[in-house]
Amino acid sequence: MIVVTTQEELRSYVRKWHKEGLSVGLVPTMGYLHEGHASLVDRAVASCDRVVASVFVNPTQFGPGEDLQAYPRDFEHDCELLEAHGCDLVFHPEVSEMYPVGGTATFVELLNDMPKQLCGVTRPIHFRGVCTVVSKLFNLVNPDKAFFGQKDAQQLSIIRRMVSDLSYGVEIVGCPIVRDEDGLAKSSRNTYLSAEERQEALVLSRAVRLGEKMYKDGERSAFKVVEAMKAEISKSSLACIDYVSAVNLDTLEAIETLEGPVLVAMAVYIGKTRLIDNFIVGA
């Protein structure tokens, strides 16, 4: 597996591959990789000739007071996982390589309400940072396909819209949430949890299962499903709900009735750790 740290090296490898007629898949990550990321790499390896993963904790998607400094990092382990899953190249730039002196002036941003909903309420600049760094990676790699986890459902919907709006020629592949055996969605941030918190964090996946069951049993009122999920989460004394919302999967607009492609998403603080989970129906 090739490891590169500069944009120039990255571009030179993928240009060579494109010239050889090889298809290139991109898996953008912030590192501290787990089985969720591994599933993205597996999917990429299965459908592309060459797979590039990026490992970069992107500062422009963190707001003041968020966990940019604390965000877990273990590049050695990341490389072992990526190589074991057949990744061909890992791009691991310094911040100064991606955002040279003076910082970046140019941003890619959705000016509609999509980045203001859900996580955007408490993280107002988050998706601007995501769109900007993902654009940079697209421009560097010019991938045929890019792979994103459904766990970051709002991010996935926003990136799909960005790709359509900006005429990117990349196919966006959304991949299912990967969970621990007890149901907790895999997340690099799970490492922040104490043993007790880890146990309490199961309220998120319990709420997901409850919502999915209500839908399966015929409930179509977004209000009733969301309220039942909130009640389930509130059983934990360590859980503090940021939001539980039912929205249109494509537009992220709030809905009253669970019809068409629907995303039911939540963010919940377990102690100081903010976790997200979601399910999709009708897509």
Next chain:
Amino acid sequence: MIVVTTQEELRSYVRKWHKEGLSVGLVPTMGYLHEGHASLVDRAVASCDRVVASVFVNPTQFGPGEDLQAYPRDFEHDCELLEAHGCDLVFHPEVSEMYPVGGTATFVELLNDMPKQLCGVTRPIHFRGVCTVVSKLFNLVNPDKAFFGQKDAQQLSIIRRMVSDLSYGVEIVGCPIVRDEDGLAKSSRNTYLSAEERQEALVLSRAVRLGEKMYKDGERSAFKVVEAMKAEISKSSLACIDYVSAVNLDTLEAIETLEGPVLVAMAVYIGKTRLIDNFIVGA
């Protein structure tokens, strides 16, 4: 010469060329082409295997009350000029092809002061529209080189910055201003001028020559050069100065002393027609 109107057709042609190992040059235009545009095509033909020109009056770069509807159009003549100069493909989309129903939500924007200076004072959303449509064209064509006129000097500096910030792998080629014999810079908007206005519009190029001469003769005070140019322009009773400014060519920051790469730029109303002109020293 191939004429295409859809993004899909455009992408399919350039992908084929890239697969064949051919280099592709892009000349983005708003049509109503003149010798200035022709010089860009000539430059592109000389250094790229295939040349794509776009002819698209981009609505997102026009503000309320500007000349979007009135902007001159003559696609038949544009095609004759492009073909005569060796262009391989012209992309001529409808507005609905570039901005489908519901409009575009995603914009590319410089959040520093560069788009707020010079023309940005009276055209606050102009450069956001320019950056967004140019990004779309870059993503569609994935050009090796893209060609822009130095007449739109602020646009050129902003696009260079955008390309660097967003890690685009395209070489930006700036091409000299092309002038009529009497000095007037070629512009599609010159067609708005009456015979009398056309004569009075020569104050712009006279001011440029005056400024260049002062610099050549050793004057380094931005204030003195700008004031002399303003006085020259004010000799015309039909001319109304929007701005005359000396700025750093790369950052567009106002400067006191003509040192390093300097752009001296102006916008002047001749009657109702807003014209621009400029010169660069020290680059």
